[in-house]
Amino acid sequence: MDTGTAYGLRLGQPLNELAQVGPGTPYGEVLRRYWHPVAKVEDATTRPISLRVLGEELVLFRTRKGKPGLLHPRCIHRGASLFYGGVEDEGIRCCYHGWVFDTEGHCLEQPCEPDLGLHRDRVRQPWYSVEEQYGLLWAYMGPPDKKPVLPRYDTLEDLAPGEQLIVNDQGVGGGGPAVLDFNWLQHWENVMDPFHVPILHARFSGNQFTPEMALIPEVSYEYTPLGVRSIQMRDLGDGRQLRRVTEVIFPNLRVVASPKLSSGQTNMIGWVVPMDDTNFRIFTVARDEDSDFLAKLRSTHEGKPWKELTELEHQRLPGDYEAQKSQGSISLHSEDHLTTTDQGIAMIRRMMAKQHRAVAGGGDPVGVFFDESERLVRIEGGNYFEGAADAPLLAEAVDD
Amino acid sequence: MDTGTAYGLRLGQPLNELAQVGPGTPYGEVLRRYWHPVAKVEDATTRPISLRVLGEELVLFRTRKGKPGLLHPRCIHRGASLFYGGVEDEGIRCCYHGWVFDTEGHCLEQPCEPDLGLHRDRVRQPWYSVEEQYGLLWAYMGPPDKKPVLPRYDTLEDLAPGEQLIVNDQGVGGGGPAVLDFNWLQHWENVMDPFHVPILHARFSGNQFTPEMALIPEVSYEYTPLGVRSIQMRDLGDGRQLRRVTEVIFPNLRVVASPKLSSGQTNMIGWVVPMDDTNFRIFTVARDEDSDFLAKLRSTHEGKPWKELTELEHQRLPGDYEAQKSQGSISLHSEDHLTTTDQGIAMIRRMMAKQHRAVAGGGDPVGVFFDESERLVRIEGGNYFEGAADAPLLAEAVDD
Amino acid sequence: MDTGTAYGLRLGQPLNELAQVGPGTPYGEVLRRYWHPVAKVEDATTRPISLRVLGEELVLFRTRKGKPGLLHPRCIHRGASLFYGGVEDEGIRCCYHGWVFDTEGHCLEQPCEPDLGLHRDRVRQPWYSVEEQYGLLWAYMGPPDKKPVLPRYDTLEDLAPGEQLIVNDQGVGGGGPAVLDFNWLQHWENVMDPFHVPILHARFSGNQFTPEMALIPEVSYEYTPLGVRSIQMRDLGDGRQLRRVTEVIFPNLRVVASPKLSSGQTNMIGWVVPMDDTNFRIFTVARDEDSDFLAKLRSTHEGKPWKELTELEHQRLPGDYEAQKSQGSISLHSEDHLTTTDQGIAMIRRMMAKQHRAVAGGGDPVGVFFDESERLVRIEGGNYFEGAADAPLLAEAVDD
Numbered sequence A, B, C: 001m002d003t004g005t006a007y008g009l010r011l012g013q014p015l016n017e018l019a020q021v022g023p024g025t026p027y028g029e030v031l032r033r034y035w036h037p038v039a040k041v042e043d044a045t046t047r048p049i050s051l052r053v054l055g056e057e058l059v060l061f062r063t064r065k066g067k068p069g070l071l072h073p074r075c076i077h078r079g080a081s082l083f084y085g086g087v088e089d090e091g092i093r094c095c096y097h098g099w100v101f102d103t104e105g106h107c108l109e110q111p112c113e114p115d116l117g118l119h120r121d122r123v124r125q126p127w128y129s130v131e132e133q134y135g136l137l138w139a140y141m142g143p144p145d146k147k148p149v150l151p152r153y154d155t156l157e158d159l160a161p162g163e164q165l166i167v168n169d170q171g172v173g174g175g176g177p178a179v180l181d182f183n184w185l186q187h188w189e190n191v192m193d194p195f196h197v198p199i200l201h202a203r204f205s206g207n208q209f210t211p212e213m214a215l216i217p218e219v220s221y222e223y224t225p226l227g228v229r230s231i232q233m234r235d236l237g238d239g240r241q242l243r244r245v246t247e248v249i250f251p252n253l254r255v256v257a258s259p260k261l262s263s264g265q266t267n268m269i270g271w272v273v274p275m276d277d278t279n280f281r282i283f284t285v286a287r288d289e290d291s292d293f294l295a296k297l298r299s300t301h302e303g304k305p306w307k308e309l310t311e312l313e314h315q316r317l318p319g320d321y322e323a324q325k326s327q328g329s330i331s332l333h334s335e336d337h338l339t340t341t342d343q344g345i346a347m348i349r350r351m352m353a354k355q356h357r358a359v360a361g362g363g364d365p366v367g368v369f370f371d372e373s374e375r376l377v378r379i380e381g382g383n384y385f386e387g388a389a390d391a392p393l394l395a396e397a398v399d400d
Helices: A026-031 A184-190 A196-204 A293-297 A311-316 A320-325 A340-360 B026-031 B184-191 B196-204 B293-297 B311-316 B320-325 B340-360 C026-031 C184-191 C196-204 C293-297 C311-316 C320-325 C340-360
Strands: A035-040 A049-053 A056-062 A068-071 A091-093 A100-102 A107-109 A127-133 A136-140 A164-168 A218-223 A227-235 A241-249 A253-255 A268-276 A279-288 A382-386 B035-040 B049-053 B056-062 B068-071 B091-093 B100-102 B107-109 B127-133 B136-140 B164-168 B218-223 B227-235 B241-249 B253-255 B268-276 B279-288 B382-386 C035-040 C049-053 C056-062 C068-071 C091-093 C100-102 C107-109 C127-133 C136-140 C164-168 C218-223 C227-235 C241-249 C253-255 C268-276 C279-288 C382-386
Touching: A026 A340, A035 A049, A035 A056, A035 A268, A049 A268, A068 A091, A068 A100, A068 A136, A164 A293, A184 A268, A184 A279, A184 A320, A184 A340, A196 A320, A218 A340, A227 A340, A279 A293, B026 B340, B035 B049, B035 B056, B035 B268, B049 B268, B068 B091, B068 B100, B068 B136, B164 B293, B184 B241, B184 B253, B184 B268, B184 B279, B184 B320, B184 B340, B196 B320, B218 B340, B227 B340, B279 B293, C026 C340, C035 C049, C035 C056, C035 C268, C049 C268, C068 C091, C068 C100, C068 C136, C164 C293, C184 C241, C184 C253, C184 C268, C184 C279, C184 C320, C184 C340, C196 C320, C218 C340, C227 C340, C279 C293
Parallel strands: none
Antiparallel strands: A035 A136, A049 A056, A056 A068, A068 A127, A091 A100, A100 A107, A127 A136, A164 A279, A218 A227, A227 A241, A241 A253, A241 A382, A253 A268, A268 A279, B035 B136, B049 B056, B056 B068, B068 B127, B091 B100, B100 B107, B127 B136, B164 B279, B218 B227, B227 B241, B241 B253, B241 B382, B253 B268, B268 B279, C035 C136, C049 C056, C056 C068, C068 C127, C091 C100, C100 C107, C127 C136, C164 C279, C218 C227, C227 C241, C241 C253, C241 C382, C253 C268, C268 C279
């Protein structure tokens, strides 16, 4: 008699307490304790744009005086969207009846009311704090009394002459479109999964990686104060060892080393920002002399950019996007069979669960600081060559 | 610490008892006590068409003898749609097994049954009463014992020589497409909201209105026997006062004065007919010498018709459609902050609630008459000039 | 007062226990006791394809050694779809981490694990049995201890010289697209509904049928050991009688006689295979000398193939597809008014209900055999001329 057939198969469940991002969800509340990049600095203008972040609809604009504003889109008066609002010196005016709100939601004017609104100070348009840093706009969407300082990252500080910061919101590292249409956690977990590299990127995706990256590495994992780290050792066969360090930093930062193999710390990091439970974006900041550095980094499949692949080529040359999206809109994590090589995945999940228990219990999650003196985050991820140090460098492509 | 942020915001609820239109819903049952225009007279032909009215699917046709029929589309025999039926002298024949139904749903023939159906009088295709008036087909979809007389309206009676009735079902007054894809109440309430005019139509939509309409009017509101009325006073600065009267008449009639400023009663009225909870149409009837009168009335945005606007222009020059649709598929009315200028909105809602309580209690809603002698409705809406009567008229555009 | 109006109409319910096909549904479990064609033999290649059958997602491929495999698509390791897998000699390799599964789901390799996976025999990719016959791939998706022998059909056996088997999966007999987008039962029941032929196909669809088929037949129905049969008698007016026999064989086989009127048993049969509750395919196998036999059989509407009809022509010349799809995605069977001419429908439904009660009670449904000696099914459907036997044959089109 046949055994192991699909008859009677019961489909599993997602780890919703880790995957979901909306208000009130366990990890959604963890995410809301940190600052998140929501747009590039230049996206905030006097023309409002709609954003979806952590399951919430928002409108972003910049007053004529230059201050960015991030507001709940539904005008508190009668509900027209501030997407259609007119931006003025101090705020935005609703198109329907003209109420004006500043970037902190104060109602400055109700033009059809007597005296422009005798009681306008009694209402408030819901808003979020926004700060600018590294060419990005950062929002804090959590409880006001828990607002931490906005972190800085050592790898993005102290630029050398000729270097610049390069900002990208087009999904660098995701191997697919700018808006990635599946649960963010499938992507973030993938950062701590070094074993897919020699299989997916070397055997399946075409010439994405150098021969060295096709070697199955020796991997060790460790918890760090801010997340999880994997150390991948590859014997390069010329007396050298490549020690590649990859990190995830809570709640959603990816630290994947530069492909240029300049020995040392990575020159770029990226934030995996959920739009909702089944869509996310990646904001990446790099330092380099070439302003096209990040655009050039995008993987190709047998030389073709992802956007130009035919359906057959997507199937024949799958990359990160195809693999991760095919796990489902939200993966049924309970069906996973984790093995020794999935230790990094297991560690992320355990550490995530710990954070949401901490938050639910009234505490703070890791990496949240309230003192300016603690705001600098040290990045360890990078490519470190050990052994015959003066051997020529290899060409290597990023894990995209 | 930040106050008034969007963290912890709870989204509100629609006023479903006023907004919903399906069978058995509170206001759906109010609507079902009146006749509703469902199509233009010429839309009923020997080629059946599908209609959706008050959440119900229907098929409209006209027998070869000229009688319009409005039937439930699912053939009571085995369920094929009468949309595919063949129209005959007395009724419509289902394409599947040939049962024939007249316009009152009687089964005239079951061709494959012995004697064309010995028991065909035991079945009935569900149907609705239809009448023709003012170039429109009117349906009564309510309890048969509550069927009122079909009203007439004084402003559409007694045409002068050269005048004609002009019928439009393309959303005149909605400022958008022919089928408006949001809840009908957002549009109907807007009729009793004179303060959006100087803001939306003067400051935002471009050159839609004359300078006089950009003045914030003095407004008073009053209940009428059939609905709610607003009286908007504008001092024209030349010794004259413009008294503009706008009305809603239950359950869904809009009376918005003509833009031609010929002093006096409006020459057009419109019915806001819900297709379902999130789509509606507007049927408008006008009297004029120019058969293009209603088509010419459509607002433009800096000279462009709505259909030709780019996405950016929709955002930069929002009109009624953009404002009302952006309130949501069904607005979350409980989030509204009504003020003194929203008195008209509040009065409509109160009067609507009163009607559904009346119907639930076994009574009749306002404006339902069973005697022919009461069928004539008097329309008060219009533009009335007071003061120096012989000054030249102004050009003015309609609230569209 | 009006009677019989649609006011207060309550919509009915589908016969879900007969119509639904998913795991655990009453008739879904009946269907799972039989073999089903799921693809043409040539569709299984080293390029995997996605299939949906009985509400289940599956991946079909053929190993480099030639064995077809039908697997649950979600890799049991970490959930990437085997649609992106690479086919090897013995099985398929997941693109993400390289696990290899054979056609019975055994894990042959876990390349990143020590020793290629010390415990790889503890996991199993869910799979289904596949067999090849008549140019089709057949799957058994039921309980392993109930797996019957794969039936053969006498009408497809013992081909004459020059004859060949012709296979079609493009919806022959459905009168519409290759994937029919409504509940499969609406189509299968239609096979036992001979009275729609003179109405739909003669009066509505245009010249689909010969004048003889436009005659309303004398019909008798009978249960057979394997299903239901109708015998349709038509007096051809030249001394001959046409006896046309149509059958349904459980659980989903349609036996509709050849249009060529070669007297005798039909030369083709078709399986109505649900993809899910609202989509199905038809697999047809015929024997003929002309390899285009089935393609040529497709009905036309006034000479036009279905795919070329305009919307207006679909309405004016409805065929099986229009009639059956218009019954709804899943027909509200409880609204049907079955009459004497619907006896065949009633008999199918009763026999279906009997089967799902049998299965729920631990028994076997009809036509399931476990002994090779019982596997041959005799087909009775066909066109039988009685009376003046040597009169010239008529041209007749198939019920498509």
